[in-house]
Amino acid sequence: MRSIWNGAVSFGLISIPIKLVNATENHSVAFRQIHIEDGSRIRHRKVCEVEDREVTTAEIGRAYEDADGTMIPITDEDLASLPIPTARTIEIVAFVPAYRIDPLQMDAAYYLAANGVPAAKPYTLLREALRRSHKVAVAKFALRGRERLGMLRVVDDVIVMHGLLWPDEIRAPDGVAPEAGVTVRSKELDLADVLMETLGEVDLADLHDDYREAVEELVAAKASGGEAPSAPVADRTGRKVIDLMSALENSVRQARVARGEAGSADVGADADADVKPLRRTAARKRSEAASEPPPSRKKPARKTAAKTTAAGGAAKKTATKTVAKKAASEAKKSAPRRRASA
Known part of the structure; x- marks a missing residue:
């Protein structure tokens, strides 16, 4: 090299x-500019504005243009020093x-x-x-x-x-990010995780430039007088994105088909067919459980209050019985005294 x-x-x-x-x-296919009428080359010539003639590379130097348009020559020796x-x-x-x-x-x-x-x-x-x-x-x-x-x-x-x-x-990314307030649901994130896992990894060495190959085929076809290849028209009938969830579920299904993880019945499925929800994974269940509000505590509270009320009633009954027993005991003690005094 x-x-x-x-x-x-x-x-x-x-x-x-x-x-x-x-x-x-760079492996990109290079094109030349041509005159459409006769197919001749269009060339960019370097012309001196004062002499109105084409100049060679040896006659060309560099200069810095000042704010008032003045050209300040800068030589290679100036830069080297x-x-x-x-x-x-x-x-x-x-x-x-x-x-x-x-x-x-x-x-x-x-x-x-x-x-x-x-x-x-x-x-x-x-x-x-x-x-x-x-x-x-x-x-x-x-x-x-x-x-x-x-x-x-x-x-x-x-x-x-x-x-x-x-x-x-x-440059700072000012104004590039979406406006604040846009949120996604945990279920949507779970499906995005499933899609990422289904797509898996890729060996970058296996990727190639489809556009360059298509251009090369086009040039070869025109050079040989053949018919230029045309791109197949994608059938997008009825493929409207209803919501993000259905789009994610369809993407997961297509990725599984591409990886050979789905049956042949799924391959020919209609684009308008309802997408069955994916089986919830353990991570998704944990995420849903974490996102749900905590269970209500009202019923246990009512039970506790009922227990407290029952306990209070029992205490009152016990206290009443105790007072009655004391009153009966006092009455027995005072009865002989009243008879003796009589």
Whole structure:
């Protein structure tokens, strides 16, 4: 692979000569602009506004346009003499856990290749240090006329550098999220969990670009004078989403059919047919139990009150009997005294 940049990785006082190699490639089908009437190429020519003539690449430089329209020429020598240490060096500034890097900052990826035999030892040292620490290196480097941020990590036995956007280049997601107040039911979340589990995982190596393949087939058909392939018209008759629950249940059923987990009867089911509720899982039952209000305590309270009332009545009866017994006892004692006095 051809290198696009030669320099060094600065790791403390250690300097590792490296070559920068593109880690990705674009497989998209390229188109040319043509004149519709005769099919001839449309070319973009670089013309000098003052002389009104086409100029070559050797005659073209760069300049900064000031606010008043003045062009300030900037040469390659001017940029090469800038007082920054990253002109030819990838300067590591910190080592952080990988989760500290926001994926929104990820940009192009590059392989770092050791440049020469003397670079093999320090290259391996940095690679193994990153691997053992489970961290990534944050670095600064200059490429294509600007200083950039980079993240170094280990992939197999190679150090990979991802270009990072500067934090102020990430736009805030203001006004993107749905308005507050939108809620989902626990049953809907349960069905979403079932759908996620049914779809399962995928090996990314098995995925491919269907659009590119279709474009290539189209180009091949036109080149051979054949009929261009047409996309099948999807039959969407009656496939209206009534509510989120039915859409989720239909999605789960279709995913199970795709994975071969459903019978042939389900494959030919009509889109308008009622979807039977899925059997509740233990997690779903727990979720429903947690979402239900606590049972009423009124009946036990009435029972307790009845018991208290009965106990109070019994106590009153016992107290009445006790008073009656005392009164009878006093009457017996006082009877002989009254007879003696008579």
